[in-house]
Amino acid sequence: MEDCLKAIEDADVLVEGFRPGVMERLGLGPDVALKRNPRLIYGRMTGWGQDGPLAQAAGHDINYIAITGALAGIGKPGEPSTPPLNLVGDFGGGSLYLAFGIAAALYERERSGRGQVIDAAIVDGTASLMAIFAGGRISLDKGKRLLGGDAPFYRCYLCKDGREISLGSLEPQFYAELLQRLGLEPQDNHHRGDPANWPALNAQFEALFKTKTQAEWCAILEGTDVCFGPVLSTTEAAEHPHMKARGALVTRHGTVQAAPAPRLSRTPGAAQDNHNDGADVLRRWAREPRV
Numbered sequence: 001m002e003d004c005l006k007a008i009e010d011a012d013v014l015v016e017g018f019r020p021g022v023m024e025r026l027g028l029g030p031d032v033a034l035k036r037n038p039r040l041i042y043g044r045m046t047g048w049g050q051d052g053p054l055a056q057a058a059g060h061d062i063n064y065i066a067i068t069g070a071l072a073g074i075g076k077p078g079e080p081s082t083p084p085l086n087l088v089g090d091f092g093g094g095s096l097y098l099a100f101g102i103a104a105a106l107y108e109r110e111r112s113g114r115g116q117v118i119d120a121a122i123v124d125g126t127a128s129l130m131a132i133f134a135g136g137r138i139s140l141d142k143g144k145r146l147l148g149g150d151a152p153f154y155r156c157y158l159c160k161d162g163r164e165i166s167l168g169s170l171e172p173q174f175y176a177e178l179l180q181r182l183g184l185e186p187q188d189n190h191h192r193g194d195p196a197n198w199p200a201l202n203a204q205f206e207a208l209f210k211t212k213t214q215a216e217w218c219a220i221l222e223g224t225d226v227c228f229g230p231v232l233s234t235t236e237a238a239e240h241p242h243m244k245a246r247g248a249l250v251t252r253h254g255t256v257q258a259a260p261a262p263r264l265s266r267t268p269g270a271a272q273d274n275h276n277d278g279a280d281v282l283r284r285w286a287r288e289p290r291v
Helices: 002-010 030-036 061-068 087-112 122-136 172-182 189-193 195-209 214-221 234-239 241-246 278-287
Strands: 013-016 041-046 116-121 156-158 164-167 228-230 249-252 255-258
Touching: 002 030, 013 087, 030 041, 041 087, 061 087, 061 122, 087 116, 087 122, 116 122, 156 195, 164 214, 172 214, 189 195, 214 228, 234 241, 234 249, 234 255
Parallel strands: 013 041, 041 116
Antiparallel strands: 156 164, 164 228, 249 255
16 A cells, blocks of 8 residues: 555556546545645546446447447447447447546646546447537448448448458548449449448449459559458468568567557657566656656
8 A cells, every 4th residue: 555655656647447436445535645645646437437327337349439429330220339449439439538638637737737637438439439420420320320331432341352351432522432443333322322322332242352362452453543452360460561661560479469559750659568567667656766
């Protein structure tokens, strides 16, 4: 406990991910921490938030994105919704919003000299991510979703070899180039923009893309303004020429992992190994002089 309190005195940021009230019971709640260090940024990461009817309930990404409306828009018509890994809630609406909150609080501290508490709830962040869909501006109804795999020009297709490709030909000029490269007749924008026409267009494209392998379609479409990309595994992604040229994925100890992002010009990050346990980190932190 004393090691934790000593570390808090010298810390810029504290991040905790317990249910509400746990840190208080441990004697490490925001009141205690900010009394020790008034400049501390105290980040609280939860699914439901620090208050509300569900605050003390257990949950996971799938539950958090379910009540925000995000999950309802993912999956095939007539079938249960499909969890999008845990990218939307845990990482998108949760971790990234916490990181943004920390950055904002640190910036504000430069003016006020004071720390503060960040209540980063996954339900809040996911709801924020869903703002573009609020009010039905972009449909989330299965079968009519422009960005949810229903539109024939914004979805994935199986190829002759069973591999997949992705299309994102949303804008008229990109769709026109897609048709030209596929050897199809031009269509007016209204025809392709009407969801009533999507089933027929989907069937046409599905049959066409099954006539060639993924590699063959890459040779025809990759690097063009069609908005195209092969669907790859993480291992394959590390070997893709573009990802490899940028060093976006690195292999350490036989495991593929992402390089730090975004990239900073003056203080770039680098993937590091850390085999220390929490107690060792605290002891080292207490010994090292702060700059």
